[in-house]
Amino acid sequence: MADKKIDVYRDWLKITATNRPLNYYQILKLKPFEDDTAVIRDHYRKLNAYIRKFATGDYIDESQELLNELAKGMLCLTDKERKAEYDESLGRKSAPDAGRAASRSFDEILVRNKVVAPENLKKAKQYADAVGLDLHMAIIQQKLAPQEQVMLAFAESEGLPFINLNEIPVDEYYAPQIDPNMARSHSFVPVMADMGKLILASPVPLSLDVEEQLRVLFDMPIRSAICTPGQVNAAIAKYYPRDAVQQIVRPAAAAGKKGKDAGGEQAKTVKVRKNRAAKPELTAEAKKNRILFTVMGFCLCMMAGFFLGWFTHKMPQIKDGLIPGSIAAVIGAAAGFFAGGIFGEREEE
Numbered sequence: 001m002a003d004k005k006i007d008v009y010r011d012w013l014k015i016t017a018t019n020r021p022l023n024y025y026q027i028l029k030l031k032p033f034e035d036d037t038a039v040i041r042d043h044y045r046k047l048n049a050y051i052r053k054f055a056t057g058d059y060i061d062e063s064q065e066l067l068n069e070l071a072k073g074m075l076c077l078t079d080k081e082r083k084a085e086y087d088e089s090l091g092r093k094s095a096p097d098a099g100r101a102a103s104r105s106f107d108e109i110l111v112r113n114k115v116v117a118p119e120n121l122k123k124a125k126q127y128a129d130a131v132g133l134d135l136h137m138a139i140i141q142q143k144l145a146p147q148e149q150v151m152l153a154f155a156e157s158e159g160l161p162f163i164n165l166n167e168i169p170v171d172e173y174y175a176p177q178i179d180p181n182m183a184r185s186h187s188f189v190p191v192m193a194d195m196g197k198l199i200l201a202s203p204v205p206l207s208l209d210v211e212e213q214l215r216v217l218f219d220m221p222i223r224s225a226i227c228t229p230g231q232v233n234a235a236i237a238k239y240y241p242r243d244a245v246q247q248i249v250r251p252a253a254a255a256g257k258k259g260k261d262a263g264g265e266q267a268k269t270v271k272v273r274k275n276r277a278a279k280p281e282l283t284a285e286a287k288k289n290r291i292l293f294t295v296m297g298f299c300l301c302m303m304a305g306f307f308l309g310w311f312t313h314k315m316p317q318i319k320d321g322l323i324p325g326s327i328a329a330v331i332g333a334a335a336g337f338f339a340g341g342i343f344g345e346r347e348e349e
Contacts (some may be wrong), residue, residue: 006059008066012051023090024073029187033092037078037156044055044074047163048167071168072194075225080159082223101224106135115149134204140145140229145226155226163191163201165231170239174198177217186210189235196220201227201235 009015015026025032028043047070054063076082116139128138136154140147148164156160174190181344183189188202188210198220200206211222214260 006062007344008059008062012054013047017155024077024086025249027069028073028077030077033087033090034077040074040077041162044070045167055333068192072192075163075168075192075199076157076194077160078161079223079225082197092311104157106154109153109156110123110139110145110150113149113153115145115153120144137203137229147230151226151228158205158226161225163199163225163227165191165201165227165235168192170201170235174218176245178214178240179246180240180242182210182213183240184236187229187232187236189232189239191225193220197223199223199225201225201232203227203229203232 006012007020009027009299013027013029015022015029024030025034026039028047030040030043030141033264034040048067050068051063051070055067065125076086104112107121110121111118121139121144124139124142125135126142127133128135131138133141136150139145139150148162152162168191169194170189174193180188186202186205186206188200188206191199191201193199198214198218200214200222203226206222207225214222
């Protein structure tokens, strides 16, 4: 066992700065306000591979915490919207060439990065138009380029981070709380919560409707991260099989508790199974009482109905008293069943 607590930033990352907490640029060993997403990902991957060497032995927990920090930093700094907010919080006034970077289309990024040759890109567009697919999915289906390279270019064009689910796994706290049908239908899995937002991995940005449903469920904003179709399909098969059971989380605001990401007590969860009655199952004594009161009510109301029929049949002004009497008997029988159920429940209480 280790004799003393290690300073992972100093001893592993060789960071000499003593002011804590460190910002994401420092943790990822980037120059302040680095804008090149390729550079950011490259630093992340190298540091991720290095820190994983410490994932066994005396510093398993410390290494995992640092890996999580590196992942959060990469996901934040490669997300155009979140990075702008984060940079502003660090005192940055404006991002240079923001308009030029935003104007690059998916097609331009593919050609610039030499992911797909122009002639193959033209074929992919024709195929996408013919079958009604998004261009990036058409390129993947036709196997014109590796999935990861295609999805990296797509993520950049959308201003969203790219995530490798082999490096940053599904968050097992949030995963069971999502409706399995929703996850399967929209092809997404939860990754982590960071800076008050829940990050979901999907091959396409989530629709506003899905984001709103999840925002209400978890009481926090939702942000998409792009991953490959193959990885999300494997994760969905693992966490959301056909017989998966959803857990509903109590929103942090309603429960008066801070969420998991804020370091507070985790919100309580309750399992919900389909086709399960909300009321508790009756005891044997309660069932017996319900049957008894139902039979008694049925018999009394039937007798009253037939008596009414016989009485009205004797009255000269009513030609056929059996008809209203029979109707009264049927109504009385239904009332008997209803009354028996009510009194049976009251007896049980």
